[in-house]
Amino acid sequence: MRTLFQFNGGVHPAEHKQESSTQDIACAPLPTQLIVPLQQHIGQRAKPLVQVGDSVLKGQMIGQADGATSCAVHAPTSGRVSAIGEAPVPHPSGLPDLCITITPDGAEQWVERTPLDYQSMSPTEVRKHLRDFGLAGLGGAVFPSHVKLNLGKLAKVPTLILNGAECEPWITCDDRLMRERTADIVAGAKIMQHLLNADEVLIGIEDNKPQAIAAMRAACADARFEVIAVPTLYPSGGAKQLTKILTGKEPPSGGRSSDIGVQIFNVATAYSVARAVLHGEPLISRIVTVTGNVDQPRNYEVLLGTPVKELVALASPRNDTQGYIMGGPMMGFTLPSDAVPVTKASNCLIASSPKLFPPPPPALPCIRCTQCAQACPVNLQPQDLYWFSRGREFGKAQEYNLFDCIECGCCDYVCPSHIPLVQYYRFAKGEIWAREREKQQADLARERHEFRLQRIEREKKERADKLAAKTQGSKAPSANAEADPKKAAIQAAIERAKLKRAGVMPQNVENLPVETLKEIKEIEARRAQLKQAMEKQPDTPNS
Numbered sequence: 249m250r251t252l253f254q255f256n257g258g259v260h261p262a263e264h265k266q267e268s269s270t271q272d273i274a275c276a277p278l279p280t281q282l283i284v285p286l287q288q289h290i291g292q293r294a295k296p297l298v299q300v301g302d303s304v305l306k307g308q309m310i311g312q313a314d315g316a317t318s319c320a321v322h323a324p325t326s327g328r329v330s331a332i333g334e335a336p337v338p339h340p341s342g343l344p345d346l347c348i349t350i351t352p353d354g355a356e357q358w359v360e361r362t363p364l365d366y367q368s369m370s371p372t373e374v375r376k377h378l379r380d381f382g383l384a385g386l387g388g389a390v391f392p393s394h395v396k397l398n399l400g401k402l403a404k405v406p407t408l409i410l411n412g413a414e415c416e417p418w419i420t421c422d423d424r425l426m427r428e429r430t431a432d433i434v435a436g437a438k439i440m441q442h443l444l445n446a447d448e449v450l451i452g453i454e455d456n457k458p459q460a461i462a463a464m465r466a467a468c469a470d471a472r473f474e475v476i477a478v479p480t481l482y483p484s485g486g487a488k489q490l491t492k493i494l495t496g497k498e499p500p501s502g503g504r505s506s507d508i509g510v511q512i513f514n515v516a517t518a519y520s521v522a523r524a525v526l527h528g529e530p531l532i533s534r535i536v537t538v539t540g541n542v543d544q545p546r547n548y549e550v551l552l553g554t555p556v557k558e559l560v561a562l563a564s565p566r567n568d569t570q571g572y573i574m575g576g577p578m579m580g581f582t583l584p585s586d587a588v589p590v591t592k593a594s595n596c597l598i599a600s601s602p603k604l605f606p607p608p609p610p611a612l613p614c615i616r617c618t619q620c621a622q623a624c625p626v627n628l629q630p631q632d633l634y635w636f637s638r639g640r641e642f643g644k645a646q647e648y649n650l651f652d653c654i655e656c657g658c659c660d661y662v663c664p665s666h667i668p669l670v671q672y673y674r675f676a677k678g679e680i681w682a683r684e685r686e687k688q689q690a691d692l693a694r695e696r697h698e699f700r701l702q703r704i705e706r707e708k709k710e711r712a713d714k715l716a717a718k719t720q721g722s723k724a725p726s727a728n729a730e731a732d733p734k735k736a737a738i739q740a741a742i743e744r745a746k747l748k749r750a751g752v753m754p755q756n757v758e759n760l761p762v763e764t765l766k767e768i769k770e771i772e773a774r775r776a777q778l779k780q781a782m783e784k785q786p787d788t789p790n791s
């Protein structure tokens with residue numbers, strides 16, 4: 249029996265799992281159009297590979313990974329590219345992003361799907377395929393999977409954890425996946441274990457999902473993976489929290505789980521790894537929970553790019569629905585509109601209404617009760633972070649480990665003063681990132697300016713040196729000759745040749761310096777002139 253550990257704090261919000269978990273996964277029909285954002289993962293946006301008017305097949309790569317932390321995107325069905333441009337996407341900023349819109353032809357015609365014999369391939373090759381199959385974490389973080397499966401300089405990551413905790417209220421997509429598609433989850437875990445050279449595979453599932461636990465245990469008996477029921481307590485599905493529960497280990501502040509020999513993936517990511525490697529299917533769909541203020545809450549298998557409006561219509565939203573939350577009520581965000589598409593990060597859509605999610609009462613002053621600190625699963629001091637964020641003391645907020653905050657919302661949930669604490673932390677993080685970006689840009693501009701000044705100075709000096717050399721050369725060739733032994737030897741040979749021609753050959757002429765040779769030559773010239781003059785003189789009487 250494995251010993252389980254406890255993380256600090258945590259809360260017990262109302263679960264609301266029952267509403268959507270009782271029915272099996274339904275397949276959402278083909279929508280009228282598919283809007284595929286090129287940025288559905290953390291890192292660099294994919295580069296478009298198609299143009300408007302192109303015909304595409306289901307599963308065809310339409311956006312190529314661009315850089316080390318990036319992955320591809322694919323056509324979710326066959327059809328024609330009808331637009332490439334900015335379109336609304338599901339992001340808290342509400343800003344649009346570059347998307348490829350496909351009008352389906354209804355044929356659902358696949359590209360050729362080739363399974364990989366991953367055991368005969370190098371890990372690098374398998375990771376490259378996962379990048380090109382568009383694999384990213386489906387638990388909500390959407391970090392490219394091939395990056396997390398890279399051992400780098402390590403020989404192994406001893407512990408692989410599959411996260412099936414699904415601790416957020418309302419969300420049940422992983423629960424249904426573990427009940428219905430167990431074999432492919434286990435197969436995906438084996439592929440990941442192979443790539444990480446992991447000694448053990450632990451699968452953590454909250455104990456409020458007994459059917460999923462039973463199904464996974466039955467499927468894992470042969471693989472000798474350990475399926476562990478963990479106590480239901482939000483946020484036990486946080487990567488650091490589940491690692492702590494199962495292993496007792498905690499990554500250092502600002503560190504990664506691989507620093508302590510652990511790598512963690514969502515169960516849905518393991519499933520999509522198996523679909524990619526064993527079936528040759530890129531990531532073009534995912535399971536989405538549609539719940540909240542709807543008449544028929546359920547989980548659907550949905551093509552990525554499906555407009556939210558068309559998906560939620562399947563669940564019959566009630567008349568007083570006022571918007572949709574993507575993700576859970578604790579960590580999710582309200583969508584800017586229902587025109588946005590489903591992406592790799594869309595695990596849940598909750599229709600909200602004033603009755604279901606009444607607006608919070610007005611915030612009151614902080615009474616320093618420390619309930620937020622007691623609830624914080626990361627051992628932070630939320631009330632201090634609040635004061636620093638509110639007072640724009642961002643340096644102090646960083647000193648108090650603001651960036652360790654996972655924005656779980658436990659502090660908000662327990663605060664008797666109804667202070668929207670997480671909003672303050674997001675604001676502070678955003679400001680710090682913006683300042684960091686500005687600083688980096690200013691540093692870059694300063695470096696460019698300094699480099700330009702150095703270049704101008706260097707070119708000026710080079711020009712001055714060239715001019716000085718030229719002037720010196722024309723004024724004092726002998727000096728130059730003296731400075732250069734080779735030139736001096738040539739000059740001396742020339743002078744000796746002239747003296748030989750003139751019939752003057754003093755002793756040791758070979759060793760005389762150039763200047764002396766020149767003087768000898770001048771003396772001899774003057775002697776010759778004197779001789780000539782004397783020969784022209786008339787005879788004298790006394791001669």
Ligand code: SF4
Nearest residue numbers: 614615617618620663
């Ligand atoms: S729970 Fe709210 S009121 Fe209490 S210390 Fe924290 S921020 Fe202040």
Ligand code: SF4
Nearest residue numbers: 624653654656657659
């Ligand atoms: S939101 Fe941040 S500060 Fe608040 S409880 Fe969660 S981790 Fe702690």
